[in-house]
Amino acid sequence: MRPVDYKWRALALLWVAFFLQQGTRQIFGATLTSIQSSLGASAAGIGFVVTLFTLVYGLSVPFAGVTADLFNRKWMVVSGVFVFCLGIFASGFAASLGLLLVAYGVLNGIGQSFYYPSATSIIGELHKDTRATALSILQMGLYAGIVGCSAASGWLADGGADGWRTPFRLFGGIGVLWAVVLALGLRGGQPTAADCNRVQSKATEGKPSLGEAFTAFVANPSAILLAAGFGMMVFVDVGFKTWMPSHLQGAFGMAKGPAALNAVLWHYLGAFVGVTLGGRVSDRLAARRPSVRMETNIAGLALAAPFIAFMAFAPSFAACCAAMALFGVFRGVYDSNMMASLFDIIPQRCHASGAGLMLSCAFVFGSASPVLLGLAKERFSSAAGLASLAAFYLAGAAFVAVARMRQYGTRGTT
Numbered sequence: 001m002r003p004v005d006y007k008w009r010a011l012a013l014l015w016v017a018f019f020l021q022q023g024t025r026q027i028f029g030a031t032l033t034s035i036q037s038s039l040g041a042s043a044a045g046i047g048f049v050v051t052l053f054t055l056v057y058g059l060s061v062p063f064a065g066v067t068a069d070l071f072n073r074k075w076m077v078v079s080g081v082f083v084f085c086l087g088i089f090a091s092g093f094a095a096s097l098g099l100l101l102v103a104y105g106v107l108n109g110i111g112q113s114f115y116y117p118s119a120t121s122i123i124g125e126l127h128k129d130t131r132a133t134a135l136s137i138l139q140m141g142l143y144a145g146i147v148g149c150s151a152a153s154g155w156l157a158d159g160g161a162d163g164w165r166t167p168f169r170l171f172g173g174i175g176v177l178w179a180v181v182l183a184l185g186l187r188g189g190q191p192t193a194a195d196c197n198r199v200q201s202k203a204t205e206g207k208p209s210l211g212e213a214f215t216a217f218v219a220n221p222s223a224i225l226l227a228a229g230f231g232m233m234v235f236v237d238v239g240f241k242t243w244m245p246s247h248l249q250g251a252f253g254m255a256k257g258p259a260a261l262n263a264v265l266w267h268y269l270g271a272f273v274g275v276t277l278g279g280r281v282s283d284r285l286a287a288r289r290p291s292v293r294m295e296t297n298i299a300g301l302a303l304a305a306p307f308i309a310f311m312a313f314a315p316s317f318a319a320c321c322a323a324m325a326l327f328g329v330f331r332g333v334y335d336s337n338m339m340a341s342l343f344d345i346i347p348q349r350c351h352a353s354g355a356g357l358m359l360s361c362a363f364v365f366g367s368a369s370p371v372l373l374g375l376a377k378e379r380f381s382s383a384a385g386l387a388s389l390a391a392f393y394l395a396g397a398a399f400v401a402v403a404r405m406r407q408y409g410t411r412g413t414t
Helices: 003-030 032-039 043-070 072-093 095-127 131-157 165-186 210-218 221-252 256-285 292-312 317-343 348-366 369-379 382-387 389-408
Strands: none
Touching: 003 032, 003 043, 003 072, 003 095, 003 131, 003 165, 003 221, 003 256, 032 095, 032 221, 032 348, 043 072, 043 095, 043 221, 043 348, 043 369, 072 095, 072 165, 095 131, 095 317, 095 348, 131 165, 131 221, 131 256, 131 317, 131 369, 210 221, 210 348, 221 256, 221 292, 221 317, 221 348, 221 382, 221 389, 256 292, 256 317, 292 317, 292 382, 292 389, 317 348, 369 382, 382 389
16 A cells, blocks of 8 residues: 555544544533432532543553554554443443543543554654644534534433433444554554655654653643643633533523534534534645644634633524534634644654643643532522623633744744
8 A cells, every 4th residue: 555545544543533532522511410410419519520521631641642652553542432432331330430530531531641652753754744623523523523423422312211221332432443443544553754755864763762752842831832722722622522512401491402403513513514614724834824723723722712702602502503613613723733733843753642731721720610610500590600601712822923023023934
């Protein structure tokens, strides 16, 4: 198989895995009210399940990233998909909140941390001139997974008091099987220069030392600022996906199934448009203006913020859907260059480490979102909690703007 063919086949295999990784996360939000009723948990208690998952993921992912750069990225992907899908499958059998914390919060969190740094670094090495486009295509797996799994989960959850268990068992089982497909379909080890087609050999010589893998990110102020901006986005994303389905149920009297679907459908349809446009445009301009990737990030975060606030207090369901769609468009613009911006400013052989550390900073911070929004719902309203998320997007835009000035100066080329 020609290198150019393999790089797209690898992307397809990793796309399905990303569909499962992100889609299985949304099962919880789509079935939250059913789980809460079945296990007799409070809003803050049920929110803590997602908080624990996010915290475990955030603490595990930097080690997963460094390990991927030092050892073997393929097997990090395969083992990650197997472990998190096993955790999702086991969540469908949890008889108490404590067991759900272990299966969904801990096992799922550790397994998911293995996947993304390794997958994105594989794609980043195989796709040089098409990096943002390839990562944008991968990002579409997130959108499709969240919408598809959310819709299926909401529908299945209406099938009785324990209907919420079915989607965990179904998608968890599918994921375990997909881990076998990945083991057979991905090439082993680090990609060679021939595999990467246009990757310069000096960028892929050897493996980084542990110190180099760590300092490539930590000693780079621009990378840390990008991570801070991503942390703001993750805080919003985790809270939005966890509580938006129940907000639609309360605000507009929707049933679980339609609420689970509509809470993500319009947002991710918009994001699909945004990520497609953002990736294609930035890839065309990046050679002449390297700063365009970060500028795309800034525009996406800043322009999305007003629609987050309007979404929360929308006077009608139609207005809420329109706001979610426009929020999604600009979120997609940010997503299209989120990881490509980081890969532009750290050494290629340290990409997985950098991605892992960036994800760690973001998800440790974002882990507080579900509990805080749960408390806001109990003390004020779900609308007030959701509206407050707009401020985090504006803060994220500010962090990325500082990173862009530090890295590229006023002209955007240095």
